[in-house]
Amino acid sequence: MKTKLTLITLFIFTLSACGQVVTPTTPTTEQTSIPAPTQTKEQPTETSAKPETLTVMTHDSFAASDEVIQTFEEEHNVNVRFLEAGDTGTAVNKAVLSKGNPLADVFYGVDNTFLSRALEEGIFIPYHSPLLDDIDDRFQLDDQNRALPVDYGDVCLNYQKAYFEENDLQPPQNLEDLTEPAYKGLLTVENPATSSPGLAFLLATIGHFGEDQYLEYWQQLVENDLNVVNDWETAYYSSFSQAGGSYPIVVSYGSSPPFEVIFAEEEIEEPPTAAVVADGSCFRQIEFVGILKGTEKQELAQKWIDFMLSPTFQEDIPLNMFVFPVNENAELNETFQKYLAIPDETAEVSPQAISENREKWIQEWTEAVLR
Amino acid sequence: MKLSSKTKNKQYLPYLLWILPLAFLGIFYFYPLGSIIQLSFSRGEGNALVSFWKAITNPTVRSVLGFTVWQATLSTLLTLLLGLPGAYLFARYQFRGKNFLRALMGVPFVLPTLVVAAGFNALLGPNGWVNTLLMELFSLSSPPIQFLHTFGAILVAHVFYNTTIVLRVVGDFWSRLDPRFSQAAQVLGGNRWQTLRKVTIPLLAPAVAAAALLVFIFDFTSFGVILVLGGPQFATLEVEIYYQTISLFNLPLAATLSLLQLGMTLLLTIIYTRLMNKISRPVQQRAERQTQRPLSTWRNKITAGVLIGILLLILTTPLIALGARSITHLTPSQGGKQGFTLAFFKALAQNPQESLFYVPPSTAIIVSLLYATITVLFALILGLPAAWALARGGDNVLNKVLDPLLMLPLGTSAVTLGLGFILALDQPPLDLRASPVLIPLVHTLVAFPFVVRSLTPALKSIQPNLHQAAAVLGASPRQVFRHIDLPMIGRALLVAATFAFTISIGEFGATSLIVRPEFPTVPVVIYRLLSRPGTLNYGQAMALSTILMVFTLSGMLAIERFRIADIGEF
Numbered sequence: 001m002k003t004k005l006t007l008i009t010l011f012i013f014t015l016s017a018c019g020q021v022v023t024p025t026t027p028t029t030e031q032t033s034i035p036a037p038t039q040t041k042e043q044p045t046e047t048s049a050k051p052e053t054l055t056v057m058t059h060d061s062f063a064a065s066d067e068v069i070q071t072f073e074e075e076h077n078v079n080v081r082f083l084e085a086g087d088t089g090t091a092v093n094k095a096v097l098s099k100g101n102p103l104a105d106v107f108y109g110v111d112n113t114f115l116s117r118a119l120e121e122g123i124f125i126p127y128h129s130p131l132l133d134d135i136d137d138r139f140q141l142d143d144q145n146r147a148l149p150v151d152y153g154d155v156c157l158n159y160q161k162a163y164f165e166e167n168d169l170q171p172p173q174n175l176e177d178l179t180e181p182a183y184k185g186l187l188t189v190e191n192p193a194t195s196s197p198g199l200a201f202l203l204a205t206i207g208h209f210g211e212d213q214y215l216e217y218w219q220q221l222v223e224n225d226l227n228v229v230n231d232w233e234t235a236y237y238s239s240f241s242q243a244g245g246s247y248p249i250v251v252s253y254g255s256s257p258p259f260e261v262i263f264a265e266e267e268i269e270e271p272p273t274a275a276v277v278a279d280g281s282c283f284r285q286i287e288f289v290g291i292l293k294g295t296e297k298q299e300l301a302q303k304w305i306d307f308m309l310s311p312t313f314q315e316d317i318p319l320n321m322f323v324f325p326v327n328e329n330a331e332l333n334e335t336f337q338k339y340l341a342i343p344d345e346t347a348e349v350s351p352q353a354i355s356e357n358r359e360k361w362i363q364e365w366t367e368a369v370l371r
Numbered sequence: 372m373k374l375s376s377k378t379k380n381k382q383y384l385p386y387l388l389w390i391l392p393l394a395f396l397g398i399f400y401f402y403p404l405g406s407i408i409q410l411s412f413s414r415g416e417g418n419a420l421v422s423f424w425k426a427i428t429n430p431t432v433r434s435v436l437g438f439t440v441w442q443a444t445l446s447t448l449l450t451l452l453l454g455l456p457g458a459y460l461f462a463r464y465q466f467r468g469k470n471f472l473r474a475l476m477g478v479p480f481v482l483p484t485l486v487v488a489a490g491f492n493a494l495l496g497p498n499g500w501v502n503t504l505l506m507e508l509f510s511l512s513s514p515p516i517q518f519l520h521t522f523g524a525i526l527v528a529h530v531f532y533n534t535t536i537v538l539r540v541v542g543d544f545w546s547r548l549d550p551r552f553s554q555a556a557q558v559l560g561g562n563r564w565q566t567l568r569k570v571t572i573p574l575l576a577p578a579v580a581a582a583a584l585l586v587f588i589f590d591f592t593s594f595g596v597i598l599v600l601g602g603p604q605f606a607t608l609e610v611e612i613y614y615q616t617i618s619l620f621n622l623p624l625a626a627t628l629s630l631l632q633l634g635m636t637l638l639l640t641i642i643y644t645r646l647m648n649k650i651s652r653p654v655q656q657r658a659e660r661q662t663q664r665p666l667s668t669w670r671n672k673i674t675a676g677v678l679i680g681i682l683l684l685i686l687t688t689p690l691i692a693l694g695a696r697s698i699t700h701l702t703p704s705q706g707g708k709q710g711f712t713l714a715f716f717k718a719l720a721q722n723p724q725e726s727l728f729y730v731p732p733s734t735a736i737i738v739s740l741l742y743a744t745i746t747v748l749f750a751l752i753l754g755l756p757a758a759w760a761l762a763r764g765g766d767n768v769l770n771k772v773l774d775p776l777l778m779l780p781l782g783t784s785a786v787t788l789g790l791g792f793i794l795a796l797d798q799p800p801l802d803l804r805a806s807p808v809l810i811p812l813v814h815t816l817v818a819f820p821f822v823v824r825s826l827t828p829a830l831k832s833i834q835p836n837l838h839q840a841a842a843v844l845g846a847s848p849r850q851v852f853r854h855i856d857l858p859m860i861g862r863a864l865l866v867a868a869t870f871a872f873t874i875s876i877g878e879f880g881a882t883s884l885i886v887r888p889e890f891p892t893v894p895v896v897i898y899r900l901l902s903r904p905g906t907l908n909y910g911q912a913m914a915l916s917t918i919l920m921v922f923t924l925s926g927m928l929a930i931e932r933f934r935i936a937d938i939g940e941f
Contacts, residue, residue: 063724063726
């Protein structure tokens with residue numbers, strides 16, 4: 001009996017604990033469903049007025065420095081709450097399905113491969129931020145400014161330097177090189193159906209060779225013993241020879257080499273890998289932020305967007321998210337300035353074209369490469 | 372008067388017991404699932420039935436379905452092949468370190484697929500230990516074993532993950548089966564084979580079928596194993612649902628595939644419940660100390676040794692490889708140093724970028740533990756009455772309908788249900804879309820079928836005459852429960868609690884969709900580390916996985932020891 005009672009007491013206790021977490025939603029507005037932990041954390045710092053809460057929905061790769069976010073929180077007496085909603089595609093889907101009764105005030109992290117879905121579904125309201133003047137036009141893909149560019153990253157081929165030195169082979173210079181017999185059995189890529197860099201690399205080949213030529217290129221890669229895996233983690237940490245695999249060329253990011261220096265096991269001088277950044281061999285992923293339709297905190301959301309586009313936040317991006325600021329006034333950290341190779345010209349495919357042809361291209365690629 | 376009100380109570384009791392589990396499933400499962408399926412079809416063009424028919428007659432879908440069933444069937448058979456002898460050993464013999472071994476073999480259950488893949492890669496990859504050794508021994512120029520990205524890798528990984536289900540569900544039931552039945556059969560002149568076929572197998576069938584069903588559904592809805600260890604050549608329904616939903620946003624087709632997956636789960640469960648009603652019968656139970664004996668003869672010892680050796684080889688070498696990776700330098704070519712390092716463990720406690728979302732491993736462990744504790748409580752509180760109603764209510768209409776439905780959460784696509792939550796739970800007081808409470812609730816959905824399936828065979832095997840005798844002697848239903856049922860199902864309760872605990876600790880798919888970045892679970896932190904370039908990040912992921920293994924092992928050992936009063940033994 002005693003045990004049963006204990007169980008029941010625990011259950012009631014748990015339920016009431018849950019109740020406490022949920023209750024703050026009822027008296028205030030729908031947006032401020034602040035769970036208990038955040039509140040208790042805030043109490044000591046609370047000064048005059050109770051801070052408002054701004055909710056930012058994002059994908060699971062989002063990260064920022066504590067100090068930087070605090071600047072914004074203090075300046076506007078606001079409490080910024082982040083919701084991570086899975087990978088980019090999942091997060092966009094969740095935003096689309098909660099349209100009208102949004103989970104958050106701002107959505108950050110939709111990239112140019114998913115941009116059309118977000119815009120067509122009408123989840124954002126426009127905001128003409130004054131900071132857009134500091135951002136190059138080539139990043140501004142939505143002319144109505146519903147989605148504003150924040151950062152970009154290039155998906156490029158990476159290679160392990162040591163392999164090419166030991167084998168007295170010249171590293172690949174461009175996409176075309178990979179079809180040469182000298183590079184037979186050296187390349188591993190990600191499946192575009194399941195991986196975001198995989199899709200980006202497929203788009204690079206489409207942008208570079210054109211829609212009528214790219215399949216031919218992939219067929220040549222298959223003849224040259226191309227390896228395909230489903231995700232970046234497997235490609236980079238199992239297949240790529242830098243981490244003990246057997247393929248010295250991998251599809252990764254242009255920023256991966258400097259990160260090999262920053263996150264090296266022991267301090268090293270030079271990155272052990274390098275990126276191929278010849279014209280048209282990389283695909284540029286641009287990430288956007290937008291104000292979710294249905295928010296009751298439009299003004300605060302606008303301030304947040306201005307903050308994300310300002311140098312303070314922009315300069316914090318690279319070390320946290322491995323992508324780069326779009327604001328021209330943001331300066332890069334030393335390691336990046338030293339080791340980062342940014343392509344002058346990337347392969348171009350518009351968001352509309354991606355949206356219209358994604359299924360067809362992936363299917364054609366699957367037929368040509370996997371079957 | 373008094374008597375009649377009591378009998379009336381007894382009649383309604385099986386129905387009353389359903390209230391809590393049904394309310395839970397209704398709100399947190401059927402309602403969200405219904406919402407997303409309805410919305411999905413409303414986005415399609417034309418009739419839902421037409422698009423459903425179109426999808427299932429599509430050759431690609433048919434081949435995906437065929438492969439899904441085929442790999443799940445083979446995986447389940449192999450899991451039983453390894454698990455049943457293991458269950459016999461654990462059930463019938465006493466030997467030192469048994470509890471530890473049983474807990475150790477449950478560890479795979481909580482490990483993220485990417486981490487398990489890293490373990491297999493260190494072991495069987497082209498530059499793994501086995502291939503390197505073979506190449507040196509026989510001076511070969513290329514690795515002789517091709518393991519990753521083969522059909523074999525999928526099967527081995529499924530056996531690796533799910534053998535613990537058979538060991539626990541069947542092993543527990545077997546350990547309380549009266550050995551005198553088979554002894555009697557042998558005294559009456561039956562040989563070993565006849566005894567096994569005519570006595571042991573029929574008595575054991577309910578537990579074996581329950582374990583096989585759970586394993587099959589897990590394999591049938593497999594996602595991570597197929598993607599990471601199988602590679603792009605292979606796709607199950609679950610993989611296809613993910614691709615259609617996330618990549619293409621083709622919700623009508625995704626919903627159709629989800630329904631197809633649910634339909635298959637339901638069909639299988641209906642066959643299972645029909646079968647069970649035919650074959651299960653109450654059997655006298657015995658305490659473990661009466662059914663088990665020590666490994667006395669040399670023949671016994673050698674057989675047991677070989678069996679334990681095989682189990683350890685398949686279930687623990689990838690874990691050892693993983694542990695070894697977390698304390699070895701990953702880039703020997705750089706510093707020239709190959710060997711032991713604690714750098715990755717040390718780095719886990721540091722936050723050089725002063726990131727907002729950095730959490731020390733201790734915080735992640737506390738968060739994981741908190742969710743797991745709530746899940747265990749929820750799952751037992753909901754699962755016990757449901758199992759009770761199923762076992763006691765006999766053939767009433769509610770039981771017939773509900774029994775197969777209980778397994779559905781296991782056969783449901785995580786992506787589909789995750790989006791269903793967004794649609795359905797969006798109004799106060801149930802605006803739980805962004806609430807951390809949703810995490811243990813989702814874990815409970817997965818754990819609930821396990822709890823019910825672990826408890827029902829034990830509850831059904833309690834002979835009704837025990838209850839009658841107790842009632843005649845004046846015991847109230849509560850006393851009957853406390854003094855007869857609870858002690859007899861104590862062991863099964865612990866099995867159920869262990870499953871709920873490990874399911875919650877290891878769950879990643881649903882957690883990653885709703886997690887608050889400041890309070891991540893251990894698997895979420897592991898994935899976060901793995902998704903970044905740089906060997907230090909990779910090494911840290913291995914180190915945290917090793918911590919996860921040790922911590923799960925201790926958690927399960929603690930549950931094994933956890934006996935309230937005399938629950939668990941009688």
